Amino acid sequence: xxxxxxxxxxxxxxxxxxxxxxxxxxxxxxxxxxxxxxxxxxxxxxxxxxxxxxxxxxxxxxxxxxxxxxxxxxxxxxxxxxxxxxxxxxxxxxxxxxxxxxxxxxxxxxxxxxxxxxxxxxxxxxxxxxxxxxxxxxxxxxxxxxxxxxxxxxxxxxxxxxxxxxxxxxxxxxxxxxxxxxxxxxxxxxxxxxxxxxxxxxxxxxxxxxxxxxxxxxxxxxxxxxxxxxxxxxxxxx
Amino acid sequence: xxxxxxxxxxxxxxxxxxxxxxxxxxxxxxxxxxxxxxxxxxxxxxxxxxxxxxxxxxxxxxxxxxxxxxxxxxxxxxxxxxxxxxxxxxxxxxxxxxxxxxxxxxxxxxxxxxxxxxxxxxxxxxxxxxxxxxxxxxxxxxxxxxxxxxxxxxxxxxxxxxxxxxxxxxxxxxxxxxxxxxxxxxxxxxxxxxxxxxxxxxxxxxxxxxxxxxxxxxxxxxxxxxxxxxxxxxxxxxxxxxxxxxxxxxxxxxxxxxxxxxxxxxxxxxxxxxxxxxxxxxxxxxxxxxxxxxxxxxxxxxxxxxxxxxxxxxxxxxxxxxxxxxx
Ligand SMILES: Nc1ncnc2c1ncn2[C@@H]1O[C@H](COP(=O)(O)OP(=O)(O)OP(=O)(O)O)[C@@H](O)[C@H]1O
Ligand SMILES: [Mg+2]
Numbered sequence: 001x002x003x004x005x006x007x008x009x010x011x012x013x014x015x016x017x018x019x020x021x022x023x024x025x026x027x028x029x030x031x032x033x034x035x036x037x038x039x040x041x042x043x044x045x046x047x048x049x050x051x052x053x054x055x056x057x058x059x060x061x062x063x064x065x066x067x068x069x070x071x072x073x074x075x076x077x078x079x080x081x082x083x084x085x086x087x088x089x090x091x092x093x094x095x096x097x098x099x100x101x102x103x104x105x106x107x108x109x110x111x112x113x114x115x116x117x118x119x120x121x122x123x124x125x126x127x128x129x130x131x132x133x134x135x136x137x138x139x140x141x142x143x144x145x146x147x148x149x150x151x152x153x154x155x156x157x158x159x160x161x162x163x164x165x166x167x168x169x170x171x172x173x174x175x176x177x178x179x180x181x182x183x184x185x186x187x188x189x190x191x192x193x194x195x196x197x198x199x200x201x202x203x204x205x206x207x208x209x210x211x212x213x214x215x216x217x218x219x220x221x222x223x224x225x226x227x228x229x230x231x232x233x234x235x236x237x238x
Numbered sequence: 239x240x241x242x243x244x245x246x247x248x249x250x251x252x253x254x255x256x257x258x259x260x261x262x263x264x265x266x267x268x269x270x271x272x273x274x275x276x277x278x279x280x281x282x283x284x285x286x287x288x289x290x291x292x293x294x295x296x297x298x299x300x301x302x303x304x305x306x307x308x309x310x311x312x313x314x315x316x317x318x319x320x321x322x323x324x325x326x327x328x329x330x331x332x333x334x335x336x337x338x339x340x341x342x343x344x345x346x347x348x349x350x351x352x353x354x355x356x357x358x359x360x361x362x363x364x365x366x367x368x369x370x371x372x373x374x375x376x377x378x379x380x381x382x383x384x385x386x387x388x389x390x391x392x393x394x395x396x397x398x399x400x401x402x403x404x405x406x407x408x409x410x411x412x413x414x415x416x417x418x419x420x421x422x423x424x425x426x427x428x429x430x431x432x433x434x435x436x437x438x439x440x441x442x443x444x445x446x447x448x449x450x451x452x453x454x455x456x457x458x459x460x461x462x463x464x465x466x467x468x469x470x471x472x473x474x475x476x477x478x479x480x481x482x483x484x485x486x487x488x489x490x491x492x493x494x495x496x497x498x499x500x501x502x503x504x505x506x507x508x509x510x511x512x513x514x515x516x517x518x519x520x521x522x523x524x525x526x527x528x529x530x531x532x533x534x535x536x537x538x539x540x541x542x543x544x545x546x547x548x549x550x551x552x553x554x555x556x557x558x559x560x561x562x563x564x565x
Contacts, residue, residue, distance in 0.1 A: 123327070126320050129318040130387075144328045220328065
């Protein structure tokens with residue numbers, strides 16, 4: 001295909017579009033890889049983070065320590081983490097997923113903890129007074145009420161993961177980062193820009209999707225929220 | 239039955255919330271704890287279902303020291319309406335009401351029937367079942383709080399300002415409704431309020447609290463006619479006669495119907511005057527007297543279920559008060 005087909009498009013966009021059209025198969029394959037890395041990370045990281053968040057509600061000092069450690073984990077530069085993990089996990093996606101799981105912990109643990117402890121005192125006391133055990137209060141009251149807040153933490157984590165996963169291509173994890181590193185090596189800015197935009201779009205779509213679920217949960221919890229378009233659509237469809 | 243025996247509660251921060259209180263709530267009766275803010279009413283209540291533990295003394299629940307009972311079982315057997323209502327906003331009204339029956343493992347059809355029954359009892363239409371608490375008015379939420387507490391048919395009910403934070407009219411309606419419910423459920427009730435009027439209206443007995451202490455524990459009539467000290471007098475406030483009128487039912491003062499058979503011309507015509515010219519034996523003397531004053535006759539028929547069961551005259555009211563030694 002030649003640039004002639006794209007005559008109607010403003011001149012400065014055409015090289016980018018041309019790149020997309022010519023590499024659509026490759027781009028799609030890398031996008032899928034990127035999504036898989038993200039999904040694998042989230043599937044492992046969220047259960048760990050939520051469990052830790054629940055556990056630390058039992059002990060204030062443990063809470064402080066765990067949140068501090070999760071904060072520290074986020075300050076490790078990704079490349080350094082990859083480098084340190086390669087001798088143990090080899091090259092490829094494993095060290096990348098491991099690092100991303102670490103990065104996800106702070107938002108997930110913090111939001112779980114805040115969500116669970118932030119449930120109104122009166123609500124917790126009502127549960128206690130009606131004869132719920134601690135576990136029953138957690139399962140029937142605190143977790144459902146905290147769910148939107150926990151999900152906001154997950155959303156936060158997913159955005160971080162999508163972005164940092166791009167760096168994983170450096171140690172052979174695949175994903176859209178491949179194009180970015182190739183672009184750097186070949187001095188091809190078009191390649192870098194296109195890949196970056198796709199990464200950003202992926203992050204935005206994930207963010208929007210999870211935010212919609214979060215809103216639906218808030219509405220189910222009886223909160224008054226200003227509904228986004230997607231939420232309204234789903235509400236109407238039901 | 240609930241008994242407080244020399245119960246003292248000192249909180250961890252050193253606050254002495256209650257200091258050596260004693261009183262007994264007999265089975266099937268309502269005791270109202272009334273007193274100024276911070277005098278230890280809520281604390282007393284929480285000592286019954288062990289949300290708090292006494293520092294000294296013993297609380298007996300149905301004759302057993304509640305320290306010997308399993309906390310969770312104890313609480314499931316006691317209905318609890320907390321001061322802030324504390325509904326579970328993420329659950330529907332039906333699910334809120336079903337809380338305790340679910341905890342104790344009733345089967346679903348029994349729970350469903352019970353929820354329907356309670357909605358009806360609390361005068362809430364069945365469509366509220368699937369709504370969420372935040373969609374409802376304050377009065378409706380309070381009713382659901384009460385329904386939730388009643389759900390598993392507890393022997394004992396703790397109600398911490400269940401009708402607080404409501405406008406006077408809604409409050410009065412809920413009080414009247416609850417008095418009717420109370421007649422039907424035969425539950426031992428501990429009821430907290432800071433309004434003496436509510437206490438006089440709702441209680442078989444009233445415990446008047448001053449900071450951390452029970453100053454007087456008596457029937458409403460006794461408290462009105464023989465306030466123990468100045469604190470109680472001040473707490474009752476003005477208009478003692480008026481208050482006494484409002485808590486005495488017509489039934490206690492009326493004459494039986496035979497006495498008036500010959501004097502029918504004097505009697506306000508109950509039949510063609512409709513509701514207005516008669517009164518129910520459960521109405522208060524306050525209503526009875528007001529009605530007497532507003533009609534042209536000196537005698538008011540007392541009608542229960544379509545039958546004349548007695549007569550009320552101004553003289554009755556006057557002599558009742560003279561014999562009670564008040565005002
Ligand atoms: N958990 C607690 N820790 C320390 N002090 C407390 C605690 N709960 C209550 N108190 C104190 O104990 C006293 C009695 O409180 P309580 O809640 O029993 O009063 P109350 O009569 O129910 O008041 P109100 O009418 O305002 O509800 C108050 O001085 C209060 O500040
Ligand atoms: Mg209180």
